[in-house]
Amino acid sequence: MFISNTLLGLLGLTIAVYAQCSNLLIDDFSRPTPSGFNNLTSWTSDDNSMSSIALAGGLLSFTPKPDHSSYFYETLPCYQAATQGYKALSLTVKGPKDASFMVEIQTKQACTDNEYQSQWVIISGLTGSVQTISISLSSFPGANLNGITGFVWSTYSQFSGYEFSNVGFTCNEEAASSSHFVDCVNLTSPLFKFGHLFQDDYSIWQQQRQPPVNCVRLSYSSVIARLSRLTFLFYNAMLQPSSDDGTMKKIEVGSNRVTLTPNKPDTSYFYSKTACTNAQAKGYGGISFRIKASSGTTFGVQVASAKSCSGEDTSFGFQTTRELGWTFDGTEKLYSLPFSKFTTIDLSKVSSILFTTLSGPVQFGPMAFYCGTTPSEYIVKTLPLASTSVSTVTAPKGTAAAKLIDDFSVQNQNSLGQWHGGDNDAAVTWVKGKVALKAPDADFAYYSQFENTCADMTAYDGSYLHVAYSGSNKFTIAMQQHNSQCNEAIAPFPETWDSLEAARYATGNNIYIPMSHFNIVRSRVVGLAFKGFYTNEAVTLTRIQIVSSVPDNVHIPSKLPSGNLVFACKRPNSIAFAIDDGDPTYAQEVMEVIRSENIKVTFFTVGAPLRDPSTNLSNIYQDMMTQGHQMALHSYTHPKMEGLPNNDAIAWEYKQDIDAVSDMFNGLKTKYFRPPFGNEGARMRQQLVSTTGNSDAYIVNWNIDVEDWLWATSSQPEKQLEAFQRDLEKGGSLVVMHYLYPSTVKYLRQFIQMAKKTNKKLMRVDQ
Structure with missing residues (x-):
């Protein structure tokens, strides 16, 4: 009797739970377009990833692309499915016979978390007819069923038409038994990560871009060929990952060279992926590149291959600089990594190169596969520049008197009694009568201010800015414009400026620029900025002034359009x-x-x-x-x-x-x-x-x-x-x-x- 009452009590409790739970419709596809808000007022879309997609009469009809990049998702407002008593995800589907696809659940451990976790199941055995499938939420082990933020349908095995309708939560798993059952296989890791193309598909695409028969040198490193360094984006010239994962103390890039400064030899590394290149079929004998390092520098080089182009690196070959016979003397020389030194990798699937255990700073130059057994260098070619004649304009004499802005006789102020200085003290060397600037990068600037507020320079519209200098002229001269209230506490300050190329206006050791070429409101001038340095060569400034005329041997170039800053x-x-x-x-x-x-x-x-x-x-x-x-x-x-x-x-x-x-x-x-x-x-x-x-x-x-x-x-x-x-x-x-x-x-x-x-x-x- 005691046992019976207990069982009845338990059954009664279960019945009470189900009585409070009613099936929840997530999406009945009643909106006019495939992308839009679902029944929970959360966003749903395919992000234009399908070959075709349409919505009508409550049916979402779509055809996936054959490159496995297509998906459709439903977002949820961090739904507490477990607390609400929901046991399964239900969906009415019509798809090609024997087709399969994947379902991803996205959940957060706490709704305030920034990141979600994903688990996947494979749905297989579609019949070709309309069927309702029910996926037990317990099929997603480790998922927080009280923090569901989305579902994604992807990785379709066949690429003809599919139809979806009536996505929702059901209150019990038994509902699945009355529906048409399909096989559901749990995955501990995805075959396809949402929004990412299969790597082997990408490799095929990459190989199709390369010459199919004869061996042609292939450049791939991020510092080589035509690509500049991708700061936080980290792609190489093959559009493959290239990075130090933040392990280096410093990475500097310029002129198709990268300089790696390690934090610690045992923790710093740099790698570049190589798109599962079939070096064997292409006839590549190794990888060549220029290296500059101090005497005694050592490091290791790992070349890897993958078992399949859709997988991770599985085979590795490692050589130290000593084993390779490399020595350095502080000058740049060509070095090579012959694949004959890496006998443990599969040359039909070369997938990455890794530099590690750097004992000191190392500079690498253009890196490329070379043909045959004799190392050769990849030479970076620049596009031919069209020959253009520099048009000049007349240089009439102005009427305003000369105005001295700076003769650098005082360290911290110019001849107007206003501030002058750089935004990096280490780049500025002042001695009486001149200042030397050695810019560390293109962000450095040196300023000479005209007034604390707005300086009206319109009286000098017919005059010329004159800068006497020696050394490099590879920089920009900008004239800055104050905001309309002439108040530096109001944004923006400066409001804008116009930038002119010093080299275009240089004659010998003098630069002459018509004041009218600075396309700003010249009644609201802040001052000048020497900026945009594109070399580390020093420039020494000795005089800045406004003059009414230029010498006879000076030719003023026409003003080039510079857009709106x-x-x-x-x-x-x-x-x-x-x-x-x-x-x-x-x-x-x-x-x-x-x-x-x-x-x-x-x-x-x-x-x-x-x-x-x-x-x-x-x-x-x-x-x-x-x-x-x-x-x-x-x-x-x-x-x-x-x-x-x-x-x-x-x-x-x-x-x-x-x-x-x-x-x-x-x-x-x-x-x-x-x-x-x-x-x-x-x-x-x-x-x-x-x-x-x-x-x-x-x-x-x-x-x-x-x-x-x-x-x-x-x-x-x-x-x-x-x-x-x-x-x-x-x-x-x-x-x-x-x-x-x-x-x-x-x-x-x-x-x-x-x-x-x-x-x-x-x-x-x-x-």
Whole structure:
């Protein structure tokens, strides 16, 4: 009797639970378009990843692409399925007979977490007819069923038509038995990670781009061939990963060279993936590259291969510099890694090269596979520059008296009694009567201020800026414009500036620039900036002045269009969120925040990852464009643009990015460009105008900096909120941020809500 009562009590409790639980419809596909909000008012989409997709009469019909890149997802508002009594995920499906696909569940341990975890199951045995499948939520071991944030359907085995309808939670697993049962196999790791192409498919694509028969030298390293270094993006010339994973003390890149400075020999490394290259079939005998290192430097080199191009490295060969017979003497020489030294790897699937145990700084030059057994060097070729004649303009004499700005007789102020100095003291050497500048990089600048407030220089419109110098003239001279209130406490300050190329205006050791060539409001001048250095060669300045005429032997070049440099929205009472590329794994969360906050934003995209199918950025951004967001340019490999060695290199960055955006977004053309790191100068502005064909092209910087680069990974990530509020209170209207870090993505909603509190209109950059 006791046992019976206990059983009845237990049964009664179970019945009570099920009585309170009723099946929950996640998506009945009653909306007008495939992408949109589901029944839980959360976003659902395929991010334009399908070959075709349509929605009608409650049926989602689609055809996946044969490259395995297609998927469809449903997001959920961190749903507590276990607490609500839900036991299974139900879906009505019609698919090709014997087809299979994968279902991914995305869950968070806590709803406030930035990152989610994924588990996968394979659904197989489709009948070709309409069937209802039910997947027990217990099929996802380790998933937090009280923190479900999404489901993804992907990795379709057949590529003809599918139909989905009525996605929902059911309250008991028994519902599955009355439905048409399909096999469900749990996976501890994915065969396909959401948004990433199979590596072997990419390798096939990569090999198709290479010559099919005769051995042709193949350059692949990120510091070689045509690609500049990809700071936080880390691609090589094969669009494969290349990185130190943050283990180096310093990485410096320039002139197709990378210098690696290790933190500790036993922990620092640098690798470059090689796209599962079939060196055997191609006739490659090894890898060659230039090395410069001090005498006594040693390190190890590992070359790896994969068992299959879709898998990880499985076979490894390792050689030390001593075993290779390499010695160094501080000069740059050509070295080679013959594959005959790496007998343990599969030469039909060469997958990576790794440098480790560096005893000191090492510089690597262009790295490439070479043909046959005799090492040869890959020579970086530059595109031929069209021969152009430099047009000149007349140089009439001005009427204003000469004005001395700086003779460098005093260390900390110029001849106007105003401040002069650099933003890096180590780069500035002053002695009475001159100052020597040796810029560490293209971000360095030296300033000479005209007034504490606005200096009206319109009286000198017919005069010439004269700079006497010696040494290098590979830099920019900019004249800065104050904001309309002449108040440095109000953003932006300076409001803008125009940048002119010193070398174009140089005759001997003198530079003469018509004041009228500085295309700014010259009644609101702040001062001059010597910036945009693209060499480490020193320049010594001895005199800065404004003169009424130039010597007879001086020819003044015509003013080249330099576009519009903006730091703020031009439309009154507006704020624009201009978001730069980041980590693709955070893209979906960023999009969801933007959708739910109902604002339009601008995305500045880097071309190389846009072309990389594994990032899925092109599909995601295509979907965002359909929602009314703007896409704009951000270079191809994310270098400091003005630091590039010549106009050819700058133009290549623009052209590749322009082509990538056009190819990925149905011929899209745009005149908006955000320079990586905000790095700007005369040459990059002139080349932007030239390559876009727009004399009014925009170089878009910012006056609201969330400082994610400074605080996102620190112990005080909330400082990003303080930085945003600080710049907002100064009147800032143009935002810069990256979705590189979990904390920045977490704060995005708060950034938007803080901006909304100003009662200004949030809009795109081009609005």
